[in-house]
Structure formats: structure tokens, C-alpha cells
Amino acid sequence: MIEKRDEQFLWVEKYRPQKIDDCILPDSMKETFRQYVKQGELPTLLLSGTAGVGKTTVAKALCNEVGAEYIVVNGSEEGRSIDVLRTTIKGFATSVSLTDAKKVVIIDEADYMNPQSVQPALRNFIEEYSNNCRFIFTCNFKNRIIDPLHSRCSVIEFKIDGAEKQKVAGQFFKRVTQILTQEGVEFDPKVVAELITKFFPDYRRMLNELQRYSVTGKIDSAILVNLSEESYKSLLRDLKDKNFGEVRKWVAKNSDMESTELFRHLYDTSSGAMEPASIPQMVLILADYQYKSAFVADQELNTMAALTEIMAQCRFK
Numbered sequence: 001m002i003e004k005r006d007e008q009f010l011w012v013e014k015y016r017p018q019k020i021d022d023c024i025l026p027d028s029m030k031e032t033f034r035q036y037v038k039q040g041e042l043p044t045l046l047l048s049g050t051a052g053v054g055k056t057t058v059a060k061a062l063c064n065e066v067g068a069e070y071i072v073v074n075g076s077e078e079g080r081s082i083d084v085l086r087t088t089i090k091g092f093a094t095s096v097s098l099t100d101a102k103k104v105v106i107i108d109e110a111d112y113m114n115p116q117s118v119q120p121a122l123r124n125f126i127e128e129y130s131n132n133c134r135f136i137f138t139c140n141f142k143n144r145i146i147d148p149l150h151s152r153c154s155v156i157e158f159k160i161d162g163a164e165k166q167k168v169a170g171q172f173f174k175r176v177t178q179i180l181t182q183e184g185v186e187f188d189p190k191v192v193a194e195l196i197t198k199f200f201p202d203y204r205r206m207l208n209e210l211q212r213y214s215v216t217g218k219i220d221s222a223i224l225v226n227l228s229e230e231s232y233k234s235l236l237r238d239l240k241d242k243n244f245g246e247v248r249k250w251v252a253k254n255s256d257m258e259s260t261e262l263f264r265h266l267y268d269t270s271s272g273a274m275e276p277a278s279i280p281q282m283v284l285i286l287a288d289y290q291y292k293s294a295f296v297a298d299q300e301l302n303t304m305a306a307l308t309e310i311m312a313q314c315r316f317k
Contacts, residue, residue, distance in 0.1 A: 010208075102134070169197070260293070274315070275316065275317060
């Protein structure tokens with residue numbers, strides 16, 4: 001049974017693993033992290049992978065297990081200005097620990113740091129403070145990290161290949177059913193399994209969705225209405241009919257859905273729903289708005305804009 005922190009309300013924090021052995025990872029990846037713990041020393045790491053796969057959790061667990069003192073810097077919020085290096089990071093890296101603990105700077109969402117100023121400056125920081133401090137970078141898109149930083153890091157990609165997916169998904173299932181039991185929530189195992197299949201490997205999204213649906217005290221087939229193919233089919237019908245009002249209602253109703261998930265579904269089903277000549281245009285539209293989704297303040301508006309362009313420029317069967 002995973003250790004829980006009762007002072008936390010959000011399940012993703014309440015049940016965040018504190019040890020590497022509690023993290024849900026492919027065996028080979030977990031063994032790599034176990035070796036770091038066994039050595040009691042961390043290299044400078046770049047942890048890369050899609051959202052919710054456990055990069056930040058692993059970074060914190062490593063620090064906990066080697067007894068390191070660490071800070072977390074959000075690259076998307078604080079990493080755009082060089083000032084964060086001169087103040088927060090430099091101050092922490094140069095200070096002397098009262099307990100002689102190792103020091104680690106975890107830079108979360110490092111791919112959003114300014115590649116012209118902040119990222120180049122970090123090259124020198126990594127080398128200058130190597131005796132006193134280590135760095136762990138996490139990112140979704142490693143191609144946004146400049147090559148000189150890559151060369152100074154041990155790069156670990158959080159990828160789950162086909163042979164391991166079933167085993168890791170089974171571990172997810174066991175973990176979330178333990179959590180639901182601890183929280184006193186009734187659940188249908190088949191529904192939980194379907195939800196895991198839908199959001200795998202985004203463990204954070206799985207827990208957030210389960211916590212949202214658990215407010216009724218029960219996880220049953222009723223929640224699958226929002227997850228079913230029928231919901232997508234109704235959207236495709238409205239896109240074909242250029243029914244702007246209904247499309248807008250659909251987007252509002254499904255505002256909690258990740259735009260990447262919707263865009264991927266449209267891409268995967270385009271050959272059966274759209275005229276062949278329109279598919280290339282749709283691909284360009286989806287790629288453009290998926291890129292924009294990393295920067296926009298209102299994701300719902302961005303998704304609606306993408307669907308509006310598809311209605312205006314593409315023809316359906």
C-alpha cells in the first residue's frame with residue numbers, strides 16, 4: 001500500500017510516491033534510478049517524456065532517497081528571465097547546508113526556459129557548482145533544450161514500449177484501485193480499466209479524473225458517457241454540418257479534455273470522416289493549433305478556433 005499524506009487534498013499530491021520503488025515505471029528505467037539511490041550520488045539529469053508520466057515525481061523521490069536538499073524551479077513561470085539564475089538558483093547552489101546534505105535544483109518544465117539567455121547561462125552553472133550542487137531538468141519536448149545542456153546531462157526518456165505497456169498498465173490499475181479503496185469510493189473495475197486505457201500513460205490525468213468523478217461516491221458506467229465514441233461522433237456530425245453553435249457547446253462541455261487528445265482523435269479518424277483532398281489541410285490546422293496550445297492562456301478558445309478553421313476549410317464525407 002502506497003504511503004499517503006493526509007494533509008493534501010489532491011490525490012496526485014496525497015499519493016505522490018516518495019520512493020523510487022513506489023513509482024510506476026518500466027523495470028529497466030526503475031533499475032537505473034535504483035542504482036543512483038544505491039550509489040547515494042546523482043548525476044545531472046534530463047528527464048524527458050509526455051505529461052503525467054512521473055518525471056517530477058521521480059526527481060523528488062531521488063532527492064528524498066539520497067538525502068538531498070532540493071528546490072523546485074518552474075521553468076515555464078520562472079525560467080524565462082535570467083534573474084532567476086542570479087537570485088534563486090545561485091543563492092541556493094552557493095549556500096552551505098547546515099546538515100551537509102547534497103543540493104539539487106529541480107527545474108520543472110525546462111523546455112520553456114528561454115533558449116537564448118537562461119539555457120546558455122545554465123551551462124556554466126552546471127560546471128561551476130558541480131562540487132556542491134546537481135541539476136535535474138524535466139521536460140515534455142527535449143528538442144527545445146539546447147544541445148550544450150544535453151551534452152552535460154544524462155538523458156532519460158520516459159517511454160513505455162509495446163512489450164511493457166500491459167505490465168505497466170496493470171500496475172496503474174492496482175495502484176488506483178488501492179487509492180479508491182482507501183478513499184472509500186465504490187467502483188466498477190471494468191470502468192476503472194477503461195479509464196486507464198483512455199489516459200495511459202498519463203497517471204496524473206487518471207487520478208484527477210477519478211477524483212473528479214468520485215464526488216458522487218461511486219465510479220460506475222455512467223462516467224463513460226463522456227468518454228465514449230458517441231461523443232466524438234456527434235462532434236464530427238456538427239463539424240460536417242458546420243453547426244457552429246453545437247460545436248461550441250461540445251467544446252464547452254468537454255473543456256477538461258486535453259486538446260492534444262482531441263486533435264489526435266481527429267487525425268486518426270480523418271480518413272473515414274473527411275474527403276481525401278481535405279485531410280492535408282486539416283493536418284496543417286491541427287499541427288498549428290497544437291503548437292499554439294503550449295502558449296495560449298485560454299485552451300478552450302484555442303480549441304474552438306482550430307475546429308472553426310476545420311469547419312471553414314475542410315469538406316466531410
